[in-house]
Amino acid sequence: MKEKVKIFLESDILEKYLIGDASKEESQQAERYIAMYPEVRETYDELQKNLETFAKMYAKNTPEGLKEIILSSAKKEKMVSKRFYRYAVAASVAVLVFAGSSLFFWNQNKNLQEENTLVSNKIKYLEDNMKDQLEDMRNQFIVLNNPATKKYEVKGKREGKELKAIAYINPVKKLSYINVSNVPQLPENKCFQMWAEVNGELVNLGVIKQFDDKGKLLALPYADNAVGYITIEPEGGNAAPSVDNIVANIAY
Amino acid sequence: MSTLIERHIVSLLAEKDDRAISLLYENYSETLYGVAFKVVKDEDLAQDVLQESFIKIWKKADSYDASKAKLFTWLFRITRNTAIDKLRSVNNKADKEVQIDVSNVYKVGVKGIVPDHIDIQDNLDKIDPKYRIVLEALFFDGMTQQEASEELDIPLGTIKSRLKIGLRELGKIYGTTMSLLLILNLLS
Numbered sequence: 512m513k514e515k516v517k518i519f520l521e522s523d524i525l526e527k528y529l530i531g532d533a534s535k536e537e538s539q540q541a542e543r544y545i546a547m548y549p550e551v552r553e554t555y556d557e558l559q560k561n562l563e564t565f566a567k568m569y570a571k572n573t574p575e576g577l578k579e580i581i582l583s584s585a586k587k588e589k590m591v592s593k594r595f596y597r598y599a600v601a602a603s604v605a606v607l608v609f610a611g612s613s614l615f616f617w618n619q620n621k622n623l624q625e626e627n628t629l630v631s632n633k634i635k636y637l638e639d640n641m642k643d644q645l646e647d648m649r650n651q652f653i654v655l656n657n658p659a660t661k662k663y664e665v666k667g668k669r670e671g672k673e674l675k676a677i678a679y680i681n682p683v684k685k686l687s688y689i690n691v692s693n694v695p696q697l698p699e700n701k702c703f704q705m706w707a708e709v710n711g712e713l714v715n716l717g718v719i720k721q722f723d724d725k726g727k728l729l730a731l732p733y734a735d736n737a738v739g740y741i742t743i744e745p746e747g748g749n750a751a752p753s754v755d756n757i758v759a760n761i762a763y
Numbered sequence: 764m765s766t767l768i769e770r771h772i773v774s775l776l777a778e779k780d781d782r783a784i785s786l787l788y789e790n791y792s793e794t795l796y797g798v799a800f801k802v803v804k805d806e807d808l809a810q811d812v813l814q815e816s817f818i819k820i821w822k823k824a825d826s827y828d829a830s831k832a833k834l835f836t837w838l839f840r841i842t843r844n845t846a847i848d849k850l851r852s853v854n855n856k857a858d859k860e861v862q863i864d865v866s867n868v869y870k871v872g873v874k875g876i877v878p879d880h881i882d883i884q885d886n887l888d889k890i891d892p893k894y895r896i897v898l899e900a901l902f903f904d905g906m907t908q909q910e911a912s913e914e915l916d917i918p919l920g921t922i923k924s925r926l927k928i929g930l931r932e933l934g935k936i937y938g939t940t941m942s943l944l945l946i947l948n949l950l951s
Contacts, residue, residue, distance in 0.1 A: 523908045526926060530902055531840030542831065556833075561933040563835045565898060569797035574810065578788050581814050585784045585821045 516548050525551070529558045650686050651728045659683040667695070667741065667758045674703070674741065678731070678761045687731040689739065689761070691719055697743065706740040706752045707732050713740075718748045769834045776824040784821055791835065795842045801903040802846035803853070812849050816842040847905040894929030897922055 519525070519540075527533040528541035544551040654660050660681040667674030673695035680687045694703060705716035709732050716731065719741070731739055739761035742752045768790060775783035792813065799812035819841050827837055890898075900911040901922075908926070912919040 531844055559833045559836045561930045565933050566798050566839060567794050569801050570793040571797040571800050573792050573796045577810055581817045582784055588818055588821055
């Protein structure tokens with residue numbers, strides 16, 4: 512142990528540490544030795560005392576006015592640090608405002624994105640819908656104009672006596688439409704429902720709304736030798752046609 | 764310099780009290796100015812160094828640890844390092860620019876020479892120059908022992924021993940000065 516102290520004291524680490532020339536490691540070592548070994552502490556204190564004595568020998572009169580300059584610049588420095596503190600507060604506030612507005616904009620952006628998705632979905636839906644309608648219109652046009660189209664007048668029977676409809680069937684283009692021109696008044700809890708028998712299966716074509724569907728061409732699923740039916744069903748429509756209530760049929 | 768004033772200054776520094784700077788200046792400025800001048804060897808530069816050092820001292824006031832160093836040691840380290848940095852930056856600039864002749868005319872302090880310092884100047888002469896050169900090279904010129912050995916053309920071992928003896932001589936002088944002052948005080 513003592514040998515270590517001797518080696519340390521013989522090196523110039525303590526002197527370097529004294530005048531502020533020691534590296535970080537050397538400073539740590541010096542501080543450790545000073546704290547641990549009284550003889551090192553003693554030497555260090557002696558060195559400090561000697562340094563002061565030695566430095567004092569070189570004391571030099573300071574020029575007049577320097578004190579005032581130094582005092583005022585120190586005061587300014589204090590002000591600067593105060594100002595810095597103020598700037599720091601201002602900067603923190605700015606950061607908070609920025610963070611707040613960022614969050615706000617981020618939220619807004621998210622909302623806009625969601626809205627954008629919604630709108631573009633809607634547009635796509637409308638586009639598809641329009642395409643369908645256009646296609647439908649085109650088919651209607653084809654059906655109505657094509658010379659191969661056959662026109663069937665549908666007349667109702669029984670309760671549906673007054674039911675008048677015209678079916679347009681085009682076997683070449685495999686298109687069929689029906690135009691319900693008159694729908695008789697039915698009791699409130701009854702409605703007309705259209706069906707088509709396609710390849711032996713009955714397909715629900717939906718309820719004929721008394722006013723909305725008047726004079727409108729409604730597409731029928733096409734099949735060779737298909738049969739269309741109109742039945743009277745309870746209000747809201749039925750899952751399967753009531754065969755007894757068939758008021759009209761269209762063979763096409 | 765009594766330790767009482769030292770402690771007072773230290774406590775003022777810790778509180779960032781303006782009076783600390785004033786007291787520091789009154790008690791240490793001449794020694795620190797001397798240190799700065801010894802390093803930069805130019806009065807204007809030394810004044811800049813002193814000013815910068817005081818600002819640093821003021822800024823670092825709360826980092827001073829009395830258990831690690833005496834107040835003067837701390838002040839000395841800051842001033843010396845500031846002076847060495849100043850010298851380096853000036854030399855760097857001088858290397859780049861056309862060398863301008865540095866005026867050798869020094870300003871004489873207005874206050875004149877303080878008698879205390881004459882005594883110390885005398886003391887300075889008491890130290891054998893061979894020790895003084897080594898002490899100056901190490902303390903003021905920012906040389907490492909190795910550099911001092913090369914610069915002064917003295918073997919490293921000799922540098923080491925002269926540093927130790929030089930410092931011991933200082934202790935002796937310090938001791939005699941103190942006893943002299945004591946005797947003078949007793950006589951008066």
